[in-house]
Amino acid sequence: MDAGAVAAALEDARFDARQASRYEDLADDLRGPAELAEWERIDQLLAAAGPGTVYDPDVDDVVQAxxxxxxxxxxxxxxxxxxxxxxxxxxxxxxxxxxxxxxxxxxxxxxxxxxxxxxxxxxxxxxxxxxxxxxxxxxxxxxxxxxxxxxxxxxxxxxxxxxxxxxxxxxxxxxxxxxxxxxxxxxxxxxxxxxxxxxxxxxxxxxxxxxxxx
Known part of the structure; x- marks a missing residue:
């Protein structure tokens, strides 16, 4: 995934989190916040790596761990x-x-x-x-x-x-x-x-x- 695809996925995760916050029965669902945190981490990872960097889970230390x-x-x-x-x-x-x-x-x-x-x-x-x-x-x-x-x-x-x-x-x-x-x-x-x-x-x-x- 390139930076654009990651940014789009991050925005989708943020939108889902905002939607979930409006419903009491979804307030305790940990999957949404976990997904959002992961996309934020990947977005920061690419930002630190510099322009043109493509995300590859095979070289992501966190994912591999x-x-x-x-x-x-x-x-x-x-x-x-x-x-x-x-x-x-x-x-x-x-x-x-x-x-x-x-x-x-x-x-x-x-x-x-x-x-x-x-x-x-x-x-x-x-x-x-x-x-x-x-x-x-x-x-x-x-x-x-x-x-x-x-x-x-x-x-x-x-x-x-x-x-x-x-x-x-x-x-x-x-x-x-x-x-x-x-x-x-x-x-x-x-x-x-x-x-x-x-x-x-x-x-x-x-x-x-x-x-x-x-």
Whole structure:
């Protein structure tokens, strides 16, 4: 667009703004003022560039920045959608294992903290004790992706305090009695569910009391 075309478009936008100001139902419409402001910006841009300059959105930094932002936002939405689909599929898989009574055989995977939240949401907000116990045991024994210290560290900010307290206590108890079975340690889950802070303190105390290596 040359300066004449931009000036004509600016005048049209000003006319529309004046017309809209006469109607109460259009007073809150933000599109008109935004369009007017944009034509004023482009008009000033051409005026500063000098006579004969043609407006080209491909070299307009503002337009290109807006396009880049829109592209990034679209990519973010696409990534969020893919992640939501993955979480839903993983939640379906774990639910099947729960129904079969074989959840304890599943290897925890990256993102299962969000899957736990999805299962809780599906249950109407009720805590899924078996899922929480499975995650706590995996965290305590470094199963699945919890073999990675970074994953265990990240879990501290992703899992609920009772799960973390349960895992900490389990870890210390299993160090003291390596062959202890899951049924023997059920009390740890019950304690963590009711007094997570106390259980966390107990786990820390047992860590301090652990005999030092040679």
């Amino acid at each position: 807006e396009l880049a932002d829109a592209t990034a936002a679209a990519a973010a939405r696409e990534a969020e959608l893919r992640e939501a689909v993955r979480i839903a599929a993983r939640a379906n898989h774990l639910q099947v294992l729960r129904d079969l009574g074989t959840l304890d055989q599943a290897e925890p995977a990256e993102g299962d903290e969000a899957v736990r939240d999805e299962l809780t949401r599906r249950a109407g907000g009720y805590i899924q004790a078996d899922v929480d116990a499975w995650l706590a045991h995996a965290l305590a024994t470094h199963r699945g992706h919890y073999r990675d210290p970074a994953a265990r560290e990240a879990a501290a900010g992703l899992l609920a305090p009772p799960i973390l307290a349960h895992a900490a206590l389990l870890g210390e108890l299993l160090r003291q009695v390596p062959g202890a079975g899951a049924d023997e340690l059920d009390f740890a889950a019950r304690l963590a569910a009711t007094e997570p802070e106390a259980v966390g303190a107990l786990a820390a105390f047992l860590t301090r009391a652990r005999p030092k290596g040679p």
